[in-house]
Amino acid sequence: MPRVAAVPELSVASPSLPGVSQDVSHPEVAATPRRRPALSPSRAGDFKQCPLLYRFRAIDRLPERHTRAQIRGTLVHAVLEQLYGLPAAERVPAAARALVAPAWAALCDEAPDLVTELFTGPGDPELAPWLESVGVLLETYFELEDPRRLEPEARELLVETELGSGLLLRGYVDRLDVGTGGQLRVVDYKTGASPRPVAEARALFQMKFYALALLHLRGVVPAQLRLLYLADSEALTYAPEEQELRAFERTLDAIWAAILTAGASGDFRPNPSRMCEWCSHKALCPAWDGTPPEYPGWPADAAVTDETADALAVHPD
Numbered sequence: 001m002p003r004v005a006a007v008p009e010l011s012v013a014s015p016s017l018p019g020v021s022q023d024v025s026h027p028e029v030a031a032t033p034r035r036r037p038a039l040s041p042s043r044a045g046d047f048k049q050c051p052l053l054y055r056f057r058a059i060d061r062l063p064e065r066h067t068r069a070q071i072r073g074t075l076v077h078a079v080l081e082q083l084y085g086l087p088a089a090e091r092v093p094a095a096a097r098a099l100v101a102p103a104w105a106a107l108c109d110e111a112p113d114l115v116t117e118l119f120t121g122p123g124d125p126e127l128a129p130w131l132e133s134v135g136v137l138l139e140t141y142f143e144l145e146d147p148r149r150l151e152p153e154a155r156e157l158l159v160e161t162e163l164g165s166g167l168l169l170r171g172y173v174d175r176l177d178v179g180t181g182g183q184l185r186v187v188d189y190k191t192g193a194s195p196r197p198v199a200e201a202r203a204l205f206q207m208k209f210y211a212l213a214l215l216h217l218r219g220v221v222p223a224q225l226r227l228l229y230l231a232d233s234e235a236l237t238y239a240p241e242e243q244e245l246r247a248f249e250r251t252l253d254a255i256w257a258a259i260l261t262a263g264a265s266g267d268f269r270p271n272p273s274r275m276c277e278w279c280s281h282k283a284l285c286p287a288w289d290g291t292p293p294e295y296p297g298w299p300a301d302a303a304v305t306d307e308t309a310d311a312l313a314v315h316p317d
């Protein structure tokens, strides 16, 4: 698609490797200026899934262990973001594969402990096959799109907007395409397989979140929300309607009101489910005989730096 002029309020680039650089376990994050509380798709999803998980991630900002699947997602996103920085004719599978090693090196520079967190060390025999699996996902991407024929307006785009209620929305869009007639297409890469109904609803929640933010920022309803599932080469597309997005806005306001109520009292209840198996905070969870740290209090006019835990979940499988 032809490039059109960027809209200033949408042109803020995200960090090149958000998956790790914003981890709370890294000292540079501790020095990050505190920001106004905001809601992101991931944190809204956390609160809906388990209010205590939301607290641990967004308020306590507890460090979380990384997984190979998460970091593979971060790498795939980093490579696809960089791929679109190449001249169109050079966006071929070999170029994408060639970007994997430098992206991994950059990630390890940002988070020197990552390789020993995920592997026994640089000599772990599982490292090379794992990096190869990144290349395989990238190959699959080319079955879904020909990046030589696309000219995105933005990649890894920060969208931030305030709703009428005062709720601040904040999130990152993997890619935004704009058609000649100004039609917006929001594209999100998933490194997992196309989802079953529950996961599909979660993915659509995320996409509607971005669509609503763009509606507020640009005054137009995105024509298409497109999810690309690289593990099984499936694409899901969805055309939202304005009425639906306005109803979604009320849903977000209700979630935020519930978060503020819990934030004022500190009553963030655990909601155990099979998702607990993947929760980094099980040892601190009363549902599993743990004891949470003392509630630090709602961060008033300081910040729930939403991107922190987002960074861990920004590219979930």
Ligand code: SF4
Residues within 6 Å of the ligand: 050, 052, 053, 270, 271, 272, 273, 275, 276, 279, 280, 281, 282, 285, 286, 287, 288
């Ligand atoms: S272990 Fe389960 S119930 Fe406890 S905080 Fe994590 S997700 Fe929630």
